[in-house]
Structures are given as C-alpha cells and as structure tokens.
Amino acid sequence: MAVSSTVYTIAPEGNLSRYLQEIRKFPMLGPQEEYMLAKRYRDAEEEDAAHRLVTSHLRLVAKIAMGYRGYGLPLGELISEGNVGMMQAVRRFDPDRGFRLATYAMWWIRAAIQEYILHSWSLVKMGTTAAQKKLFFNLRKLKGQMQAIDEGDLSIEHVRKISDELGVPEADVISMNRRMASPDHSLNAPVRIDGEGEWQDWLVDERDDQETELAEREEMGNRRHLLAHALTSLNERERYILTQRRLQENPVTLEDLSQQYGISRERVRQIEVRAFEKLQKSMKNAMIDQHAHA
Secondary structure, three states, rough: OOOOOOOOOOOOOOOOOOOOHHOOOOOOOOHHHHHHHHHHHHHHOOOOHHHHHOOHHHHHHHHHHHHHHOOOOOOHHHHHHHHHHHHHHHHHOOOHHHHHHHHHHHHHHHHHHHHHHHHHHHOOOOOOHHHHHHHHHHHHHHHHOOOOOOOOOOOOHHHHHHHHHHHHOOOHHHHHHHHHHHOOOOOOEEEEOOOOOOOOHHOOOOOOOHHHHHHHHHHHHHHHHHHHHHHOOOOOOHHHHHHHOOOOOOOOHHOOOOOOHHHHHHHHHHHHHHHHHHHHHHHHHHHHHHHHHO
16 A cells, blocks of 8 residues: 555645644654554554654655755755655665664655756756766765855866765766756747847757758668679678678677688688678679769
C-alpha cells in the first residue's frame, strides 16, 4: 500500500507562512513510539501509522528545503518535493536496523529536492551523473569559500582547487560555472525595447539547402551504384573477403578468414589488398565513362 499524499500537499506559495505554522502543530515522536509506528506500517501497512510518521517530520523537510533556496525556485515547490521524498523514506524504512527515521529520511528528502532542481532549474539539461550532480550542488558553496562568487569565469587556481575537491575534470568545472552564471533566455524575447524583432530572427540555419541535400543524395546513390557494379568484377572469394574486411561495421579478423579458407593470414591480407585495388580501378573507369557520356 502506498502512503497517501493527500494530507501532505504543500499550500500555494502565498500561504507558505501559514503552512509552516501548521506543521509545527504535529508532535515530535519519541524513539519507542516511532519504532512501534514504523513496525505497524511495515507489518500491517496501517495508513494512520504512516501519516503520523510523515507529519512528525514535516519540519525536517522544510528545514532541508530552505537550504536550497539559492537556486531561484519557489520554496513551496522545494518543500513539496521534499515531502515526496519523506513519504518514500517511510515506505522503505526498516525500524529493526537500529537508527532513527530522520537519519534515514534525510537522504530521500535531499535526493527528491535535488532531482527536482536539476529538472527545473534550467531549460538546458544539466548533468545527471553522480559527479556532475555533486559539482552542481557544491560549486556555489566552494566559490563562496574562495570568495569567487562575482568573478565571472573562475581563475585557473580556483578551477584546479574545485576540481581536486570534488574529483571532477577541470573542464566540467568551467562548463558548469558558465551554465550556472547564465540564466535561460527566451528566443521570443524582443531584440529592442520597442518590441521590433525577436532574437530568433537572428538565428542562422546552418543546415544545407534543399538543392544541396538533393545533390548529395544523388551523389551517394550514384556511388552506391558504382560500388555494386564494381563488386561484380571480383571473384567470389575476393568479393567475400573485401566485404567482410572493408564494408562491415565490425570487420572480420584475418585470423577468422584464414581459418575459414584454410590459408595463412598473410595470404588473406594479400587477397584483400588486391581486391581493393581492383575495386578502385573499376570504379574509377566507370566514373570516367560516366563523365564521357555526360
């Protein structure tokens, strides 16, 4: 049975102060009472037990969420995500392991909030590996310790220190710092104050035009036709060896082909080279004929 989420939904941002006052009314649980409630939920899935476990820790969720206010997201949304993490912790908590629910839940609360920030902070997808997440959530703190908050690009010395501290490449530190320093902007934003023109009007389409794409497709089709025709100039063994060695995404080894034909690897290599030379010559002659007729 899943923990019901209806009573833990955060109020709108405008009622945040009232919400913080309301959650103070839920009593803190003593160790023994918490243990018995956790056992009741684990063994019998009593929703009332889960309700009391979650509500007694809503103040913990709010406290952790407040530590992430520097990312420009509404505190109410951070608390809501933290509450989801709290409910996940209750579902997975094992009271017989000997530690308190708060100790276990802190990881789930932080994980839920951090995941929400990574998906909401920027339109551009941020890092998703453990090292990139660590960099994202510790970069600002380390810059503050180094008094490098307002310096734009970090100095080489600061980049090296942060890289060593977090165990990430220096290039990742530079890239993440620039992305966090530059907020997202809409391409529909006006270029001038009078509203004439949008930024997207200045974007250059770097794709080839239709005529170029058509010509490239025709050229590729012609090359494939020449290749298919040139392959007919090879005998069966030459054609097979060349195809397996030069025209496969995962080429067959000389050893495998030598065993298949009962010849040495050097002999297979010689056949491959000779077949390739014959193929080149055949295609070159065919192209000359084409140009002559054109």
